[in-house]
Amino acid sequence: MRPDIVFIGAGGAGLTAAFIIARKRPETRITLFSRDPVVAYSQCGMPFVLDNKIESFDRLILYTPEVFKDLGLDVRTGVAVTGVDLDARAVTLEGGETVEYGKLVFSTGSIPFIPSVPGVGLRGVHRLLTLEDGRSLARAVEGAKSAVIIGGGPIGLETAPAFLDRGIEVTIVERMPHLMPSALDPDMAVFLEDYLKEMGATIITGKGVESINGAGKVESVTVGGETIKADLVLMAAGVRPNVELAKKAGIDIGPAGGIDVDERFRVKKNGRALDDVYAAGDCIEEVNAITGRKVVCAIGTVANRQARFLAEQLMGNDVPYGPVLCPAIAVVGDLHVGSVGLTTMACEAAGIKPVSFKARSNTRARYYPGGSQLNIKLIADGERIVGAQLMGKEGVHGRVNQLTLAIHKKMTPSELADVETCYAPPVSPMIDPITYAAEMLALRCKKGKR
Amino acid sequence: MRPDIVFIGAGGAGLTAAFIIARKRPETRITLFSRDPVVAYSQCGMPFVLDNKIESFDRLILYTPEVFKDLGLDVRTGVAVTGVDLDARAVTLEGGETVEYGKLVFSTGSIPFIPSVPGVGLRGVHRLLTLEDGRSLARAVEGAKSAVIIGGGPIGLETAPAFLDRGIEVTIVERMPHLMPSALDPDMAVFLEDYLKEMGATIITGKGVESINGAGKVESVTVGGETIKADLVLMAAGVRPNVELAKKAGIDIGPAGGIDVDERFRVKKNGRALDDVYAAGDCIEEVNAITGRKVVCAIGTVANRQARFLAEQLMGNDVPYGPVLCPAIAVVGDLHVGSVGLTTMACEAAGIKPVSFKARSNTRARYYPGGSQLNIKLIADGERIVGAQLMGKEGVHGRVNQLTLAIHKKMTPSELADVETCYAPPVSPMIDPITYAAEMLALRCKKGKR
Ligand SMILES: Cc1cc2nc3c(=O)[nH]c(=O)nc-3n(C[C@H](O)[C@H](O)[C@H](O)COP(=O)(O)OP(=O)(O)OC[C@H]3O[C@@H](n4cnc5c(N)ncnc54)[C@H](O)[C@@H]3O)c2cc1C
Ligand SMILES: Cc1cc2nc3c(=O)[nH]c(=O)nc-3n(C[C@H](O)[C@H](O)[C@H](O)COP(=O)(O)OP(=O)(O)OC[C@H]3O[C@@H](n4cnc5c(N)ncnc54)[C@H](O)[C@@H]3O)c2cc1C
Numbered sequence: 001m002r003p004d005i006v007f008i009g010a011g012g013a014g015l016t017a018a019f020i021i022a023r024k025r026p027e028t029r030i031t032l033f034s035r036d037p038v039v040a041y042s043q044c045g046m047p048f049v050l051d052n053k054i055e056s057f058d059r060l061i062l063y064t065p066e067v068f069k070d071l072g073l074d075v076r077t078g079v080a081v082t083g084v085d086l087d088a089r090a091v092t093l094e095g096g097e098t099v100e101y102g103k104l105v106f107s108t109g110s111i112p113f114i115p116s117v118p119g120v121g122l123r124g125v126h127r128l129l130t131l132e133d134g135r136s137l138a139r140a141v142e143g144a145k146s147a148v149i150i151g152g153g154p155i156g157l158e159t160a161p162a163f164l165d166r167g168i169e170v171t172i173v174e175r176m177p178h179l180m181p182s183a184l185d186p187d188m189a190v191f192l193e194d195y196l197k198e199m200g201a202t203i204i205t206g207k208g209v210e211s212i213n214g215a216g217k218v219e220s221v222t223v224g225g226e227t228i229k230a231d232l233v234l235m236a237a238g239v240r241p242n243v244e245l246a247k248k249a250g251i252d253i254g255p256a257g258g259i260d261v262d263e264r265f266r267v268k269k270n271g272r273a274l275d276d277v278y279a280a281g282d283c284i285e286e287v288n289a290i291t292g293r294k295v296v297c298a299i300g301t302v303a304n305r306q307a308r309f310l311a312e313q314l315m316g317n318d319v320p321y322g323p324v325l326c327p328a329i330a331v332v333g334d335l336h337v338g339s340v341g342l343t344t345m346a347c348e349a350a351g352i353k354p355v356s357f358k359a360r361s362n363t364r365a366r367y368y369p370g371g372s373q374l375n376i377k378l379i380a381d382g383e384r385i386v387g388a389q390l391m392g393k394e395g396v397h398g399r400v401n402q403l404t405l406a407i408h409k410k411m412t413p414s415e416l417a418d419v420e421t422c423y424a425p426p427v428s429p430m431i432d433p434i435t436y437a438a439e440m441l442a443l444r445c446k447k448g449k450r
Numbered sequence: 451m452r453p454d455i456v457f458i459g460a461g462g463a464g465l466t467a468a469f470i471i472a473r474k475r476p477e478t479r480i481t482l483f484s485r486d487p488v489v490a491y492s493q494c495g496m497p498f499v500l501d502n503k504i505e506s507f508d509r510l511i512l513y514t515p516e517v518f519k520d521l522g523l524d525v526r527t528g529v530a531v532t533g534v535d536l537d538a539r540a541v542t543l544e545g546g547e548t549v550e551y552g553k554l555v556f557s558t559g560s561i562p563f564i565p566s567v568p569g570v571g572l573r574g575v576h577r578l579l580t581l582e583d584g585r586s587l588a589r590a591v592e593g594a595k596s597a598v599i600i601g602g603g604p605i606g607l608e609t610a611p612a613f614l615d616r617g618i619e620v621t622i623v624e625r626m627p628h629l630m631p632s633a634l635d636p637d638m639a640v641f642l643e644d645y646l647k648e649m650g651a652t653i654i655t656g657k658g659v660e661s662i663n664g665a666g667k668v669e670s671v672t673v674g675g676e677t678i679k680a681d682l683v684l685m686a687a688g689v690r691p692n693v694e695l696a697k698k699a700g701i702d703i704g705p706a707g708g709i710d711v712d713e714r715f716r717v718k719k720n721g722r723a724l725d726d727v728y729a730a731g732d733c734i735e736e737v738n739a740i741t742g743r744k745v746v747c748a749i750g751t752v753a754n755r756q757a758r759f760l761a762e763q764l765m766g767n768d769v770p771y772g773p774v775l776c777p778a779i780a781v782v783g784d785l786h787v788g789s790v791g792l793t794t795m796a797c798e799a800a801g802i803k804p805v806s807f808k809a810r811s812n813t814r815a816r817y818y819p820g821g822s823q824l825n826i827k828l829i830a831d832g833e834r835i836v837g838a839q840l841m842g843k844e845g846v847h848g849r850v851n852q853l854t855l856a857i858h859k860k861m862t863p864s865e866l867a868d869v870e871t872c873y874a875p876p877v878s879p880m881i882d883p884i885t886y887a888a889e890m891l892a893l894r895c896k897k898g899k900r
Contacts, residue, residue: 045817045875053876059817158874301873304880327872338872367495367509397877398848401884405855408869419858422777422788423751424608425495426503427847430754434851 003031003074005314006091006101008081008245010034012043012300013281014107015075016307017314022071025315030073031099033091035080038131040067044300046134047155048331050141050162057134084249086269086277103276103314106246106259106267107307110239110282110298115150119212125233128155140232144168147232148221150209152179154330154337156236157192160201161333163232170201171228173221175208175237182346183328183339187358188377188389195335239298241283251277256294258285263320265310278313280306289323289408290342290386291350297326327404329397336396340404341387344379352381355448357441361433363395365425378403378437380445384410385438395427399434414442453481453524455764456541456551458531458695460484462493462750463731464557465525466757467764472521475765480523481549483541485530488581490517494750496584497605498781500591500612507584534699536719536727553726553764556696556709556717557757560689560732560748565600569662575683578605590682594618597682598671600659602629604780604787606686607642610651611783613682620651621678623671625658625687632796633778633789637808638827638839645785689748691733701727706744708735713770715760728763730756739773739858740792740836741800747776777854779847786846790854791837794829802831805898807863807891811883813845815875828853828887830895834860835888845877849884864892 005021007014010032018030032039040063048054068075083092090100112127114120126137137159141147147163149156152174163170174181178189179196193203207224212233214220220227241258243251252268254260259267259279266273281303288295302324309321327340347354356379364371372393379387388403390396406416417438423430455471457464460482468480482489490513498504518525533542540550562577564570576587587609591597597613599606602624613620624631628639629646643653657674662683664670670677691708693701702718704710709717709729716723731753738745752774759771777790797804806829814821822843829837838853840846856866867888873880 042815042817042875042880044873044880045815048818048875054817054819062817299873300880301871305870325870327870329872329874329877331874331876336874336877340872365492365495367492367504367512368498369504394844395848397872397874398845398852400872401882402848402852402855404871405852405859405866405869409855409859409861411859416855419855420755420775420777421751421854422779422790422847422850423494423749424779424781424786424847425492425498426781427779427786430492430494430750432851 001029002100002102003029004102005030005105006099006103007032007105007107008091009107009109009281010039010075010077011107011109011281012303013109013307013310014105015040016304017105017107017280017311018073019071020308020311021314022073026072032073032075033079033081033093034075034077036130036132037078039075039077041131043129046128046131047158047162049134050138050159051165057131057138060131081245084245086249086274103278105310106279106283107281108242108245108283111242112235113238113240114235115209115237117209117211119214119218120235122212122214122218123216124214124218124231125212125235127235128159137234141166141168144232146229147171147234148173148228148230149234149236151235151237152205153182153236153238154180154328156234157196157332158330159234159236160196161199164199164201168232171230172196172201172203173207173209173223174203174205177206179203179205180330180337183337183343184389185344185377188375188391191375191391192332192335192337195333199333239282241285241296241298243283246279246283254285254294256285256296258296259283260285263322264313264318265306265321278310280310287323289325291352292323293350295326297324299326299328302326325404325407327400329400334393336392336394338390338396338400339388340400341407342379343387343389347379347381347386352386354386355380355382355441355444357437357444359433359437359440361436362429363392364427365429368425374433376433376437378413378441380413380441382445382448384412385416402434412442413438413445417442451479452550452552453479454552455480455555456549456553457482457555457557458541459557459559459731460489460525460527461557461559461731462753463559463757463760464555465490466754467555467557467730467761468523469521470758470761471764472523476522482523482525483529483531483543484525484527486580486582487528489525489527491581493579496578496581497608497612499584500588500609501615507581507588510581531695534695536699536724553728555760556729556733557731558692558695558733561692562685563688563690564685565659565687567659567661569664569668570685572662572664572668573666574664574668574681575662575685577685578609587684591616591618594682596679597621597684598623598678598680599684599686601685601687602655603632603686603688604630604778606684607646607782608780609684609686610646611649614649614651618682621680622646622651622653623657623659623673624653624655627656629653629655630780630787633787633793634839635794635827638825638841641825641841642782642785642787645783649783689732691735691746691748693733696729696733704735704744706735706746708746709733710735713772714763714768715756715771728760730760737773739775741802742773743800745776747774749776749778752776775854775857777850779850784843786842786844788840788846788850789838790850791857792829793837793839797829797831797836802836804836805830805832805891805894807887807894809883809887809890811886812879813842814877815879818875824883826883826887828863828891830863830891832895832898834862835866852884862892863888863895867892
């Protein structure tokens with residue numbers, strides 16, 4: 001029988017939405033296709049398996065096929081969808097079979113961006129997207145002596161300690177002038193760079209990779225004329241929305257490169273929203289809450305949150321999905337790197353004149369042992385807080401969420417500085433670093449206005 | 451020369467305000483009296499010195515007398531003020547000397563509540579307020595075999611592990627039916643009780659102490675007819691505003707037992723605010739932001755925040771101080787106990803019909819080792835969030851501040867559930883426990899309305 005809903009992709013977005021609907025509307029016939037052989041695993045955990053923090057990749061598998069069966073979900077793993085016929089309301093599978101749908105959801109995720117340089121196809125060049133990628137990388141690190149990580153974004157950096165802790169010589173190459181450029185300002189990225197250097201990594205910024213070299217298997221990487229020995233390369237130069245199928249079907253791709261959806265997650269064709277065809281997760285683009293501009297925000301929390309809104313739409317509850325702030329945290333070794341809202345660069349690109357303040361504090365009372373330095377940068381548009389960056393070995397996660405709330409509520413720095421906070425010596429200084437940074441930022445905003 | 455400002459008390463409130471003024475208006479002549487011989491130390495750190503987490507009481511001393519001198523502050527330690535003459539604008543010191551003031555600030559802090567039972571004066575009965583108390587208790591625990599902690603509030607419970615970790619047999623006696631009754635509901639306090647029991651403590655709730663027994667030195671404590679061996683007693687039955695001097699001077703004491711001040715921290719006499727006489731810190735009462743009722747909120751963050759507002763007033767900047775939510779966190783062994791706003795009991799006392807939801811989650815992704823259980827209770831008045839209680843071995847501090855912000859902004863549970871959060875497996879589950887609890891609470895509020 002024709003499924004009521006077909007999902008192309010059974011990852012963070014697709015599977016989550018399907019689970020919600022299956023629980024609340026068990027009568028709904030749902031089919032999910034995944035070209036990956038394994039689904040319902042946590043991509044986000046892979047760097048920590050590689051670093052032996054988690055004992056095996058199997059631990060990352062959150063649900064077994066039995067769970068799908070119990071929920072009445074038809075999950076077809078290892079099956080790629082090769083075409084979508086919007087008029088016939090059917091998808092084509094590899095091998096040629098077609099499956100009709102009542103409603104269709106593109107939840108195809110993202111794909112690692114592979115720069116077009118010679119040698120990307122050599123053996124020893126890895127990426128880290130699927131569980132298979134993870135297992136293959138785990139095999140490769142055994143015995144590796146030198147590695148080049150191409151890209152200084154969260155995936156590459158979260159994985160770097162797995163190499164460093166094994167004594168592998170690691171070089172990180174970031175094309176932009178500093179690490180994690182989409183989350184951090186240069187003056188914050190420097191703490192991350194120092195930390196990675198202390199761990200033994202070599203960091204090259206402001207230079208792109210020119211070629212990956214080797215006979216069959218990678219032997220070195222050329223960066224800015226220099227040749228770096230490498231028996232392992234991790235391609236981690238960011239991800240791009242996986243929009244190939246949607247594009248082929250004539251669906252609109254937006255200015256940020258993701259599928260262009262409306263606030264009901266309906267895809268568009270020639271600017272007009274289609275009924276019964278949706279998209280969610282890493283493959284779409286959405287609206288930044290501060291600038292109103294289209295952005296791609298390829299993180300699990302966003303995909304998960306979209307899935308919850310999408311599920312409501314698919315069940316007939318019209319809860320519109322709004323603009324986003326994309327709070328994120330990456331854990332690089334022991335260092336927690338958090339960010340939300342706009343960086344200085346993003347402000348400038350959006351025509352916002354940023355006013356910022358950077359504070360260095362401690363995560364505990366200064367006499368309480370075992371704490372960590374906490375670096376905070378708050379950014380305002382002269383009036384309201386629009387961005388925050390935090391780094392420390394503890395105390396980052398909750399503060400990112402707190403600042404997300406503050407930005408969401410369009411708070412001014414002085415209003416935030418005024419809000420009470422809690423304190424005990426083992427968990428914070430008396431005056432929270434956020435309070436202090438907000439107070440100082442308020443002064444700067446005031447000065448700027450005079 | 452007559453000081454411009456005299457502070458009675460050089461603790462969290464008085465000294466902080468004096469520091470701010472000394473830095474911003476160095477020409478101001480400021481004198482502070484402290485009956486304690488040592489000032490500028492962290493009371494809050496004492497339980498952790500006792501538990502050997504911090505190496506010595508000296509580490510708690512944050513500023514030396516040289517710093518006061520450099521700032522031009524006249525700090526007179528070990529000098530009690532015995533009287534205040536509001537008409538003559540002068541204070542009397544023990545010994546009889548009088549000192550005139552331009553402006554006067556009562557920052558006399560709080561005093562431990564001592565229940566009126568026989569034996570409270572016996573040797574071996576301790577309290578924990580001043581550094582001297584701390585040092586004396588530290589000497590007493592060496593060689594102690596059994597201890598009774600009278601009072602199940604934060605100070606007693608933060609100190610309990612110092613006894614337990616030394617193998618001392620510990621009994622905690624709380625007159626109310628559960629531990630930390632002003633911060634926790636019974637169904638949350640149970641986790642704290644279980645934790646302390648696991649550490650080896652005996653807990654008696656719902657019973658008051660009848661007598662402390664011994665010949666010269668404490669030997670036992672009688673509770674509910676039962677006699678408990680004890681060579682050490684810690685009086686930790688809460689604190690009361692230290693209002694003795696103010697009362698003697700004819701200054702109004704409010705319904706909650708603290709000095710009654712207006713939003714400029716001016717004390718009142720017969721209901722009329724006095725110019726030039728102020729009070730701040732543990733000795734005053736203030737307004738609860740949700741109920742509008744008077745409360746005493748004897749925590750360091752509140753005293754520190756008041757001091758910052760008071761300093762502005764004393765410098766002639768009229769920044770009024772508003773109602774409070776009193777977010778707090780106590781660290782009991784490894785367990786972090788956080789709270790903000792109203793408990794169920796406080797709701798009922800204020801005529802608010804509480805709707806609540808309790809969630810149990812993990813502080814990390816479920817496959818990531820080393821996390822802790824996180825218990826959260828959110829309370830709404832049917833419409834907006836009015837209280838929160840959290841307990842776990844990590845991830846409590848930031849969430850208390852996040853929830854404080856949510857309550858401050860008068861958010862509904864469904865609005866809070868909607869706000870984005872960040873995630874990485876080592877620091878949180880994909881869906882933040884707050885998001886989940888808020889979502890479920892929103893459903894309960896909706897149901898309640900039908
Ligand atoms: C190493 C790593 C670490 C990460 N860490 C974090 C983190 O700490 N925090 C965080 O918030 N986010 C993190 N992320 C991001 C997060 O994992 C993604 O944002 C999230 O998985 C996106 O969900 P999705 O459903 O859009 O895509 P995916 O989960 O990638 O799912 C895409 C699905 O589409 C299927 N598919 C694609 N094309 C086809 C086709 N043609 N036919 C059939 N099936 C198809 C795939 O097989 C897959 O099932 C991390 C990502 C990686 C790779
Ligand atoms: C063991 C312990 C742990 C704590 N832990 C925390 C915590 O983790 N977090 C938190 O937020 N809060 C905590 N607190 C509470 C915090 O320490 C107080 O709220 C804060 O110190 C109050 O500041 P204050 O200036 O009002 O009073 P205090 O700091 O107590 O200062 C009072 C001052 O008044 C002086 N004084 C009183 N009467 C006279 C007189 N007649 N003449 C002259 N001087 C006088 C005293 O000598 C002293 O200098 C803790 C308290 C204790 C005791």
